[in-house]
Amino acid sequence: MKRDIETEEDVKLLVDTFYAHVNEDGLLAPVFNDVAKVNWQHHLPVMYNFWSSLLFGSMAYKGQPFPKHTRLPIKQEHFGRWVILFTQTIEELFEGVKAEEAKYKAKSIARIFQMRMGLLSILDQEPEMQ
Numbered sequence: 001m002k003r004d005i006e007t008e009e010d011v012k013l014l015v016d017t018f019y020a021h022v023n024e025d026g027l028l029a030p031v032f033n034d035v036a037k038v039n040w041q042h043h044l045p046v047m048y049n050f051w052s053s054l055l056f057g058s059m060a061y062k063g064q065p066f067p068k069h070t071r072l073p074i075k076q077e078h079f080g081r082w083v084i085l086f087t088q089t090i091e092e093l094f095e096g097v098k099a100e101e102a103k104y105k106a107k108s109i110a111r112i113f114q115m116r117m118g119l120l121s122i123l124d125q126e127p128e129m130q
């Protein structure tokens with residue numbers, strides 16, 4: 001039986017596994033590596049802090065995520081894939097209340113980003129992302 005997300009080590013495993021999947025994905029990997037030229041040694045610890053703040057209220061993340069995304073060439077299909085990979089990663093590794101919370105928060109933030117980028121209207125049905 002799988003465990004829930006309980007420790008900082010669990011968050012690290014979640015983030016590392018998720019971005020490993022992102023890096024194998026034909027749609028998302030080029031955005032991170034070719035367009036944004038992400039420095040993974042920098043980005044991964046930022047994402048540990050982000051998810052630790054969201055799930056455990058650690059307050060370790062102090063940034064503003066949205067502006068980092070506005071100039072990326074990303075559309076609904078990219079967000080859809082991001083959410084699928086994130087959901088699959090959680091389900092691969094964990095189960096429980098925090099695991100459900102992480103999936104829900106990821107979906108909600110993806111939806112808010114898309115609305116702010118004009119990719120999704122408040123009236124749109126939630127796309128099938130499961």
Ligand code: HEM
Pocket residue numbers: 028031032036037038039042043046047050063064065068069072074078079082105106109110113
């Ligand atoms: C199509 C989907 C997405 C793509 C392609 C994408 C790509 C990126 C890129 C390229 C960066 C900048 C990394 C760097 O240069 O250091 C970034 C940062 C970040 N992204 Fe995303 N992202 C996506 C969706 C999301 C979603 C849904 C969330 C939240 C649930 C999220 C949270 C963040 C956070 C917290 C940062 C760090 C911002 C900072 O440096 O403070 N991203 N993302």
